[in-house]
Amino acid sequence: MPAEDVPGVFITVEGGDGAGKTTLARALTECLRRSGRAVRLTFEPGGTALGTHLRSLVLDPGVAMSDWDETWLFLAARASHVHEVLIPALEAGEIVLSDRYSDSTLAYQGYGRGLDLERLTALNREATQGLSPDLTLMLDIPAELGLARTRARSSQADRIGDADLAFHQRVNAGFRRLAAERPERVHMIDGRQDAAVVLGEALDVVNRWLDGRRARS
Ligand code: T5A
Numbered sequence: 767m768p769a770e771d772v773p774g775v776f777i778t779v780e781g782g783d784g785a786g787k788t789t790l791a792r793a794l795t796e797c798l799r800r801s802g803r804a805v806r807l808t809f810e811p812g813g814t815a816l817g818t819h820l821r822s823l824v825l826d827p828g829v830a831m832s833d834w835d836e837t838w839l840f841l842a843a844r845a846s847h848v849h850e851v852l853i854p855a856l857e858a859g860e861i862v863l864s865d866r867y868s869d870s871t872l873a874y875q876g877y878g879r880g881l882d883l884e885r886l887t888a889l890n891r892e893a894t895q896g897l898s899p900d901l902t903l904m905l906d907i908p909a910e911l912g913l914a915r916t917r918a919r920s921s922q923a924d925r926i927g928d929a930d931l932a933f934h935q936r937v938n939a940g941f942r943r944l945a946a947e948r949p950e951r952v953h954m955i956d957g958r959q960d961a962a963v964v965l966g967e968a969l970d971v972v973n974r975w976l977d978g979r980r981a982r983s
Contacts, residue, residue: 774856775979776897777972778867781905782938783927784912784919785957786964790905791865793965794972798861806855809865810843814850817843827923833879836926837886840871841893848894856897868894869902869944869952874926877940878933901975903968904945905957909934912957 779787779794788809795807811821820843823829824836831839844867855862868890876883909931916927945952953971955964 773859775861775901775976776852776856776864776899777861778864778869778899778902779905780866780869780873780902780952781941781957782873782907782909782912782934784915785905785907786915786961787865787905789961790903790964790968791863793961794903794968795863797965797969798863798972804858804860806851806860806862807865808847808851808855808862810847810867810870811840812843812847813864814843814846816846825924825926827925827928829925833875833881836879837871837875837881837889840875841889844868844871844890845893848897852897853895864899867899867902869904869941872944873937873940877943878929878937899951901972902945902948902952903971904941904952904954905964906938906942906945906954907957909938912938 779791781787791807791809795805798805810817811824812818820839824831824839824843847864852862852864871886871890872883875881876886913927913931913934942954945954955967955971957964959967
């Protein structure tokens with residue numbers, strides 16, 4: 767079955783470092799499960815044995831790499847995530863919630879590192895077998911606030927999180943641009959709000975999308 771025709775629902779959560787993606791993805795999963803739905807919560811980089819190894823490599827500040835080396839590692843992690851986790855769960859009809867996916871590569875490696883966006887888009891298509899999210903919840907917060915949150919939580923060094931503020935500002939501006947270019951898929955939520963308010967907005971978006979799909983079928 768072509769990746770774009772799988773029967774489940776594929777939702778991604780995106781945004782800059784510390785925007786609140788993991789907090790939202792977990793809470794949303796709980797809410798959807800309580801309403802009786804089968805939900806698979808997963809994340810990138812990670813979600814598979816290979817992805818877990820690649821995550822520790824790509825985030826290790828002691829490992830030097832070029833911007834393209836970094837990109838290939840994220841893409842390899844994504845490729846294994848797509849065929850090992852995402853496609854099987856979607857084929858089983860589950861709602862799949864992924865904490866980061868291909869928009870992160872466009873925002874971080876494209877807008878942040880300055881790599882060619884068209885090439886990244888083509889590589890994303892190959893790594894994902896053309897699997898695109900049905901819906902993306904994008905959390906927007908100023909880079910300063912996101913970094914303050916992640917640094918308050920952990921002092922552990924991280925090769926990408928520790929990049930300078932200007933890098934994270936370019937990434938966040940990139941996410942906003944991606945959202946503006948894809949209004950039918952991407953829903954921006956103000957990540958500065960209280961976590962409960964963020965969850966409420968996200969639930970509204972997801973429930974409206976699910977109702978719309980039911981009405982269309
Ligand atoms: N990356 C990833 C790329 O460069 N290219 C790619 O293709 C991909 C897939 C790792 C890094 O890899 C880069 C991006 C990243 O730099 P990651 O593990 O998702 O990716 O890293 P982070 O974005 O840094 O993830 P975090 O887990 O650190 O941040 P989250 O998930 O956005 O935020 P969360 O929910 O963990 O919250 C952070 C803190 O803020 C609090 C939480 O309690 C927590 O302490 N918080 C709030 N506080 C106040 N109000 C709210 N609404 C809050 N929501 C959360």
